[in-house]
Amino acid sequence: MAQQQQPAYQNKFIYASLPRTHRGQPIVLGADPKGKNFLYANGNSVIIRNIENPAIADVYTEHSCAVNVAKYSPSGFYIASGDVSGKIRIWDTVNKEHILKSEYQPIGGPIKDIAWSADNQRIVVVGEGRERFGHVFMTETGTSVGEISGQSKPLNSSDFRPTRPFRIVTGSEDNTIGVFEGPPFKFKMTKQDHSRFVQAVRYSPDGKYFASAGFDGKVFLYDGTTADLIGEIGNPAHKGGVYAVAWKPDSTQLLTSSGDKTCRLWNVETRELITEFVMGTTVDDQQVSCLWQGNNLLTVSLSGNINYLNVDDPSKPLRVVKGHNKPITVLGLSDDRSTIYTGSHDGVVTNWNSGNGSNDRVGGTGHGNQMNGIAAWGDFVYTCGIDDSLRQINIEANTYTDYVVKLNCQPRGLAIFRNENIIALACVKELTLVQDTKKVFSLPIKYEASSITANSDTLDVAVGGDDQKLRIYSLNGTTLDPKIELDHLGAVTDCAYSPDNKYLVACDAHRKVVLYSVEEYKPAHNKEWGFHNARVNTVAWSPNSLLVASGSLDTTIIIWSVANPSKHTIIKNAHPQSQITRLVWLDNNTVISTGQDCNTKVWEVETI
Known part of the structure; x- marks a missing residue:
């Protein structure tokens, strides 16, 4: 053991x-x-x-x-x-x-x-x-x-x-x-x-x-x-x-809250209106609950937002608590690691300050439904979703821009070649390359892609498939050439190149996490990383390329050591009764996880 x-x-x-x-x-x-x-x-x-x-x-x-x-x-x-x-x-x-x-x-x-x-x-x-x-x-x-x-x-x-x-x-x-x-x-x-x-x-x-x-x-x-x-x-x-x-x-x-998108404050003795709080104009602004606790007047909007009413200035709440109330499907970090981005089943994107957890919802027109990929690149964050599009968030303005690239089929993930100014997308039936706002290449595929990762040193692209194969392609200008196929025992669910570009890690539905060295795409060690009890959904690298985190349907996160392959740390019931959907490392000792339970958790991990 x-x-x-x-x-x-x-x-x-x-x-x-x-x-x-x-x-x-x-x-x-x-x-x-x-x-x-x-x-x-x-x-x-x-x-x-x-x-x-x-x-x-x-x-x-x-x-x-x-x-x-x-x-x-x-x-x-x-x-x-x-x-x-x-x-x-x-x-x-x-x-x-x-x-x-x-x-x-x-x-x-x-x-x-x-x-x-x-x-x-x-x-x-x-x-x-x-x-x-x-x-x-x-x-x-x-x-x-x-x-x-x-x-x-x-x-x-x-x-x-x-x-x-x-x-x-x-x-x-x-x-x-x-x-x-x-x-x-x-x-x-x-x-x-x-x-x-x-x-x-x-x-x-x-x-x-x-x-x-x-x-x-x-x-x-x-x-x-x-x-x-x-x-x-x-x-x-x-x-x-x-x-x-x-x-x-x-x-x-x-205090009363109503589907007419207002809350009202009444004098009980006279039964007359004291103040009206107009909470917005959209269906999401319907008010479905309220609570008066001490000096805090709380209401809940249909969107799930929790509003702290300001009795002295009813025109705007003192505070609005935002986040997700649907399962989180994508997780990313800004380049400077100061901001965490989460996106959920309903297309809502939230940014979180990685220091104090304060958050805000990203504005503008997003996907409106499930998101399958997110990645930061300089001043922007790129997202793809099942509305078959690639979209762009302006980090400073905290809003979606009018950048939209329509895709031919549903995207399952995206990866960025920064120096080449190319975004690679793995879609259900094809691989697509986007440069600026144009699709510059597409390659039909006979399998269903699940995930994609890019290596900026070797210009390789790894794509996970539902046919139990991990495929490597080479970026050649603005085309992709098949390079090698690696066999797994289950559908490949996620893959990621290490930050130093020397390793590739992939996970699959057969409960395995497999580490490859990029030189020959051979297993990097003879230890089997197989301690999950169910499908592994996601893998992520620490910034120093020494640790891999994997998250599974079994509610568990496991931290694996590249230098000591026989050592690992198991975080049991990381999201109780909820599968782990995404992982990312904030620094070499901090892992962030998201779950089907709509929660985002920050973990401090000792170096193995």
């Missing part, structure tokens, strides 16, 4: 994913009673994010299917998270491992909202169960403390009155609000003031009122104890459906 050093790595940063959003569906943010963090879900993960510095994040990944909602207990010591299978997991916030306290299955379908009682002893969950739409139970034992019934369609929202006498309210797709008294909780009445789905019900922190919001654009205010209607807020509150409401901690104001 090869030697292994433990622990030879640490996770320095997580550049967390944004909330996963769906058009026409509200999402729920969770508030930390201690005021430090906030919560949301993306895929199987719960993201715990620092509210003052959103670059600090933690990810909980123990659910086996997609999570819809997570909420802190009033004590702040536990979080309850609910998923699409109807499971609730209650886990601790104190330990780094987030130890599981209990797991329950209160309903047989997606959970849409969770609320804790003020004494931390009871939880109500609502959603789309097969035999019932909600359940209220004891957090310690899971025993039922009443029945959530009386509404005929799935429940979207629920809340516990924070003061005694306890009440529960629920908002349903049958356009009604259910009111329950207890414990044990029994159905008391329905309120039928809304004419469309009720999307949010929330008690004021002092328990005096509760507010409801619906897709009819209306927001109603009710007495917290009797559930009598006090009146309508606004007339109506919004021009589009209202997705969420959030109370000011002193219960005097209410």
Whole structure:
């Protein structure tokens, strides 16, 4: 067995994913009673994010299917998270491992909202169960403390009155609000003031009122104890459906967020508008959630962006947290290594400051769908995507330029010959060379290309294929001549020349990473690099050409040593429950990884 050093790595940063959003569906943010963090879900993960510095994040990944909602207990010591299978997991916030306290299955379908009682002893969950739409139970034992019934369609929202006498309210797709008294909780009445789905019900922190919001654009205010209607807020509150409401901690104001791309702040006593926040003009600017925590007013746009509203200047947010909420498919670095570029399944490109993790979205017209290649070259970054085009980002302006080269088929990767001013692209059915903005050469191929890398010293191009071959071509002026074919035991998934141009590394679907010396394209050593348990997706070189990192479908990153081929470091569960999609080295001790989980992670690795 090869030697292994433990622990030879640490996770320095997580550049967390944004909330996963769906058009026409509200999402729920969770508030930390201690005021430090906030919560949301993306895929199987719960993201715990620092509210003052959103670059600090933690990810909980123990659910086996997609999570819809997570909420802190009033004590702040536990979080309850609910998923699409109807499971609730209650886990601790104190330990780094987030130890599981209990797991329950209160309903047989997606959970849409969770609320804790003020004494931390009871939880109500609502959603789309097969035999019932909600359940209220004891957090310690899971025993039922009443029945959530009386509404005929799935429940979207629920809340516990924070003061005694306890009440529960629920908002349903049958356009009604259910009111329950207890414990044990029994159905008391329905309120039928809304004419469309009720999307949010929330008690004021002092328990005096509760507010409801619906897709009819209306927001109603009710007495917290009797559930009598006090009146309508606004007339109506919004021009589009209202997705969420959030109370000011002193219960005097209410924040609403709407599909009409605005958020509004209301005076509860007069039920009149205080401020309107216009969040934009595109569909992506619809507001699908809001949270009021301390002095922070947070909203979530359909794009996934998290906005910090500025009450003193509603014209623009204090801060917008950007990133990805779809799987990341490309990863690159600017030439000076100061900026990391990530691109996702939906064509969004984000730049990250490699020092502090601050980020911004790249503007302009990009690919609009999945990206398969990215590479920096001087003042520009080049990208290719499944819209069959090569495009260019101006680094300084942080926007796509009008440079577009249309390709004949789907590109799978790109590589740059800087001195020759040539971009080489591996496409599904051909290899293409682009000079300036023109296609100067194309070579039809009988295999499907997966990846491409260029050697600026030898002017060789290596192309991975789905037919278990790695092919080397020579650049001859503006043409490519076949040179040699190297056999693998599985489809070649990625390949990369070392920065010193002396080695070529390739990985394949047969779980292998193979190192070749460029001189004769023979294996550089007789050690087999085969410690992955599944297809290897990506390989990357350290700047000094001494280490190779590989990332796999098995969620693992392995660091391999060129000088000591029998030594390696395994980073297990680098992206738990998520395959590794891309890797890049920031410096000789720092690896950056991206995953299907939409997160980007920065790892510090000891030299092997």
